[in-house]
Amino acid sequence: MKIECAHGIIGLGDMARMPNATEDDFTVEIAPQFQTHVEAALLRLQAVFPTCHFVRSSSNIVVSPCTGTSKDQLRRFVFHAIYREKIYAETLTMRQALVSAVTKQ
Numbered sequence: 627m628k629i630e631c632a633h634g635i636i637g638l639g640d641m642a643r644m645p646n647a648t649e650d651d652f653t654v655e656i657a658p659q660f661q662t663h664v665e666a667a668l669l670r671l672q673a674v675f676p677t678c679h680f681v682r683s684s685s686n687i688v689v690s691p692c693t694g695t696s697k698d699q700l701r702r703f704v705f706h707a708i709y710r711e712k713i714y715a716e717t718l719t720m721r722q723a724l725v726s727a728v729t730k731q
C-alpha cells in the first residue's frame with residue numbers, strides 16, 4: 627500500500643525512514659497486538675495531518691512532525707488512531723448484526 631505526500635509516494639510496507647528525513651523525525655513504538663491496525667490508522671492520520679508524514683517500519687511508525695503540532699501531541703494522535711482502528715475492526719460484525727436485526731422486516 628502506498629500514500630502520496632509532500633515527499634512523493636511513500637510505501638507503508640517496511641520502509642525504515644522517509645525520503646528527506648530530518649533530525650526532527652521521531653519513532654513511535656507500536657505494541658504487537660496493534661500491528662494489524664497500523665496501516666488503516668496511518669491512512670486516517672495522513673488525512674488529518676496532511677503536512678505531517680507517517681511511515682511504518684517493522685514494528686514502529688516514523689513521524690516527521692508538521693508545523694504547529696508537538697511531538698507529544700502527534701504521539702498521542704498516533705496511539706489514538708490505532709486504538710480507534712482496533713475498536714472499529716473488533717466491533718464491525720456486531721454493528722453489522724445489529725443494523726441487520728433492526729432493519730429486517
